[in-house]
Amino acid sequence: xxxxxxxxAFQVALWAMVKVGIILxxxxxxxxxxxxxxxxICGHIQARTGPNRVxxxxxxxxIADVGKLLFKEEFIPAGANKVVFHIAPILAVFPAIVTxxxxxxxxxxxxxxxxxxxxxxxxxxxxxxxVYAITLGGWSSNNKYALLxxxxxxxxxxxYELALxxxxxxxxxxxxxxxxxxxxxxxxxxxxxxxxxxxxPNWGIFHWYLVLxxxxxxxxxxxxxxxxxxxxxxxxxxLVAGFHTEYSSMKWALFFLGEYMNMIVICSIxxxxxxxxxxxxxxxxxxxxGLVWFLTKLFALLFFFIWVxxxxxxxxxxxxxxxxxxxxxPASIVNVVIAAVWLYWRANA
Amino acid sequence: MVPYLFLGxxxxxxxxxxxxxxxRNPVTxxxxxxxxxxxxxxxxLLLQAEFIGMVQIIVYAGASMVLFLFVIMYLNLQHDVxxxxxxxxxxxxxxxxGALLLLFAGLLAKKxxxxxxxxALPPDTTGGNAAAxxxxxxxxxxxxxxxxxxxxxxxxxxxxxxxxxxxxxxxxAE
Numbered sequence: 001x002x003x004x005x006x007x008x009a010f011q012v013a014l015w016a017m018v019k020v021g022i023i024l025x026x027x028x029x030x031x032x033x034x035x036x037x038x039x040x041i042c043g044h045i046q047a048r049t050g051p052n053r054v055x056x057x058x059x060x061x062x063i064a065d066v067g068k069l070l071f072k073e074e075f076i077p078a079g080a081n082k083v084v085f086h087i088a089p090i091l092a093v094f095p096a097i098v099t100x101x102x103x104x105x106x107x108x109x110x111x112x113x114x115x116x117x118x119x120x121x122x123x124x125x126x127x128x129x130x131v132y133a134i135t136l137g138g139w140s141s142n143n144k145y146a147l148l149x150x151x152x153x154x155x156x157x158x159x160y161e162l163a164l165x166x167x168x169x170x171x172x173x174x175x176x177x178x179x180x181x182x183x184x185x186x187x188x189x190x191x192x193x194x195x196x197x198x199x200x201p202n203w204g205i206f207h208w209y210l211v212l213x214x215x216x217x218x219x220x221x222x223x224x225x226x227x228x229x230x231x232x233x234x235x236x237x238x239l240v241a242g243f244h245t246e247y248s249s250m251k252w253a254l255f256f257l258g259e260y261m262n263m264i265v266i267c268s269i270x271x272x273x274x275x276x277x278x279x280x281x282x283x284x285x286x287x288x289x290g291l292v293w294f295l296t297k298l299f300a301l302l303f304f305f306i307w308v309x310x311x312x313x314x315x316x317x318x319x320x321x322x323x324x325x326x327x328x329x330p331a332s333i334v335n336v337v338i339a340a341v342w343l344y345w346r347a348n349a
Numbered sequence: 350m351v352p353y354l355f356l357g358x359x360x361x362x363x364x365x366x367x368x369x370x371x372x373r374n375p376v377t378x379x380x381x382x383x384x385x386x387x388x389x390x391x392x393x394l395l396l397q398a399e400f401i402g403m404v405q406i407i408v409y410a411g412a413s414m415v416l417f418l419f420v421i422m423y424l425n426l427q428h429d430v431x432x433x434x435x436x437x438x439x440x441x442x443x444x445x446x447g448a449l450l451l452l453f454a455g456l457l458a459k460k461x462x463x464x465x466x467x468x469a470l471p472p473d474t475t476g477g478n479a480a481a482x483x484x485x486x487x488x489x490x491x492x493x494x495x496x497x498x499x500x501x502x503x504x505x506x507x508x509x510x511x512x513x514x515x516x517x518x519x520x521x522a523e
Binding site: 081083116124129135139154158 | 350377380399404407410411418419422479
């Protein structure tokens with residue numbers, strides 16, 4: 001046992017497991033309080049109080065909700081494809097959890113589970129696998145509304161994934177690496193422009209050719225996480241509840257968990273690519289401050305997501321598709337070309 | 350550690366690939382194909398080809414299989430409905446092609462044309478293999494690369510033309 005503890009590979013694996021355990025536990029807590037925050041913020045936006053009965057300020061509401069969901073009756077519709085019906089909710093959560101393993105939440109090596117040199121591609125791969133959960137959930141329920149919701153969602157996610165992927169390319173061109181830690185490192189220090197150092201951080205969004213990609217990424221991430229104004233897959237006015245119409249109890253809760261985890265993942269990626277990751281004042285003196293900065297930026301973005309959801313109405317389906325294919329995709333392609341030419345010109349000027 | 354992982358992924362790959370052709374339900378077959386693509390990506394990762402492994406998941410498991418599944422669900426193919434002469438003919442062709450392939454492999458082995466396991470090249474780990482692949486793709490394999498992109502463009506234009514359908518005859522209302 002002592003020899004095993006001395007083994008370097010074993011130590012790395014052990015630490016990775018410990019970090020995974022911590023992230024998993026913390027994330028479940030964060031998700032349940034994110035739902036509480038969503039209900040609270042939504043309440044105040046609509047000029048009411050939101051949950052305030054269970055515990056002080058309603059803080060025990062998430063626990064009550066989870067307890068209720070655990071003890072609810074599990075219902076499987078007749079004619080459902082049972083195996084796929086069980087697998088779909090698992091698939092909703094799994095990609096989001098896997099992506100957390102590559103997100104640098106602070107200075108390496110302490111706050112990074114693993115730094116593979118294709119970190120960004122892992123995120124794209126997992127987000128493309130996320131489509132299965134919704135498609136299969138909708139199909140296996142043997143319900144017309146669920147099927148339509150599933151089909152809508154896969155069409156929507158495939159369409160917006162293209163613009164999402166293309167909007168990350170200018171970032172890659174700038175940093176020259178696919179590793180998320182490398183991308184964060186390329187945003188250290190202060191912004192240098194016009195031959196001087198400006199009093200702005202060297203974050204992606206402060207480079208002019210990354211402003212448009214940031215907003216394209218932001219819009220696409222609303223579509224990828226199926227949130228308003230792009231929550232067509234579960235448009236309750238037309239499709240009952242969309243793909244999860246037939247789901248109840250913990251399986252429904254897993255879909256919900258997946259949606260919120262995806263939201264956290266995509267916001268973390270946005271922080272990493274465009275908002276300087278864990279960089280902030282004072283990190284070079286005290287490393288754990290990086291985690292604080294990362295979480296601050298993350299929660300600011302999450303608040304923005306919730307804010308948008310309760311402010312804007314839902315788009316019509318053809319508007320959604322037209323916008324994705326005719327506006328976002330060409331805009332991001334043009335931006336890739338412009339950024340590439342600019343970076344090449346500056347490197348050779 | 351790596352050999353055991355390889356055995357696991359390889360066993361999963363073979364098993365799921367068999368399930369793709371043996372299962373009667375087309376949707377289940379498609380899902381097994383996704384799983385086999387994923388285990389192939391795992392093998393790529395073990396070979397330190399992270400870039401290809403990830404692209405395998407993004408392109409095959411993520412994009413093409415979703416479209417596949419989409420079509421299968423839309424057409425609502427529940428079960429293999431062909432029977433009798435049709436299926437016998439198809440099985441016959443399958444057996445024949447399989448036998449030919451086996452014969453060919455035997456011939457190659459007998460003549461000593463199979464080169465056997467080649468010495469593995471050490472993977473290029475400087476700057477990650479995404480950079481290495483990009484360098485090779487845009488220099489040595491530039492021509493095939495461009496031909497492939499033109500082929501894809503033609504396929505895309507063709508799909509759009511087909512999807513638009515025939516123009517309505519003159520004088521008729523929409």
